[in-house]
């Protein structure tokens with residue numbers, strides 16, 4: 001069992017794919033401070049912007065010195081190809097993100113991307129539910145932009161602990177069909193968890209996209225799996241998950257994630273940076289994933 005898992009990881013390592021990625025010297029064009037530690041930072045990086053797709057991410061080299069040594073992964077939040085800019089939505093939580101918050105327009109850093117696999121886009125329009133918990137809102141403005149551009153109806157469900165952690169309305173694209181807010185402390189929208197009332201919504205959409213803390217995603221998956229089993233929804237579910245990342249392109253094996261496999265309890269191992277960060281929810285081994293370190297809040 002262990003042997004097959006290790007083999008699977010080394011095979012993935014051999015397939016590192018940097019063919020679409022560019023390591024671009026990007027110039028900071030703005031840093032918008034939002035509530036609390038949240039902020040949105042924008043870079044002029046035309047080559048990265050031209051290739052970036054919803055759900056994909058970039059590795060930001062915050063400092064050319066040795067601290068922090070490793071690049072930090074952040075999802076593309078908004079992209080403007082005509083201006084050649086990419087924006088990231090972050091919380092200042094540690095050394096890397098706190099340094100990014102202190103950048104000024106004109107400062108330059110290296111941005112490597114796009115990396116990973118993003119969300120699948122529909123070939124014909126329907127209705128999508130986009131479900132975000134806390135910082136999990138980060139990849140959705142770009143996804144919304146592209147869905148709305150294809151004629152898709154978008155339902156936006158944003159939940160957080162309190163109103164100060166909600167994604168700001170003014171950064172959302174226009175054309176969202178329906179906006180639903182849930183906060184655990186009831187400071188804005190309906191009180192409760194973002195997962196409450198999900199079964200009804202799942203029944204009226206063709207696609208569900210979710211991003212947030214892994215326990216939230218596991219709850220969404222379980223709710224979806226029981227609705228599918230009961231024949232109440234035929235919607236697909238894609239989740240963007242988080243794992244600690246060293247390289248971001250399949251060489252360090254730091255982002256191993258447990259995949260589901262019928263009849264094999266340990267299951268194969270995948271790499272979040274190569275097979276993810278977006279995966280069809282049924283491809284993950286959720287029990288094992290919840291035992292792994294992650295910190296998206």
Ligand SMILES: Cc1cc2nc3c(=O)[nH]c(=O)nc-3n(C[C@H](O)[C@H](O)[C@H](O)COP(=O)(O)OP(=O)(O)OC[C@H]3O[C@@H](n4cnc5c(N)ncnc54)[C@H](O)[C@@H]3O)c2cc1C
Pocket residue numbers: 057068072073074075076088089090091092093094095096097098135138139241242243244245277295296297
């Ligand atoms: C594919 C991918 C996409 C991501 N996209 C985003 C994004 O768009 N926006 C975003 O803000 N983050 C995102 N993250 C998470 C982000 O990469 C990490 O939060 C980042 O490593 C923080 O770097 P740091 O140097 O600031 O903190 P570190 O120095 O790495 O961590 C310092 C301390 O803070 C803790 N910590 C780190 N991150 C968090 C957190 N989010 N909440 C609470 N505690 C934390 C760590 O456990 C540690 O104790 C993403 C992660 C992945 C894998």
Ligand code: FES
Pocket residue numbers: 244245246247248249250251252253254255256271272273274
């Ligand atoms: S293999 Fe290095 S981050 Fe995925």
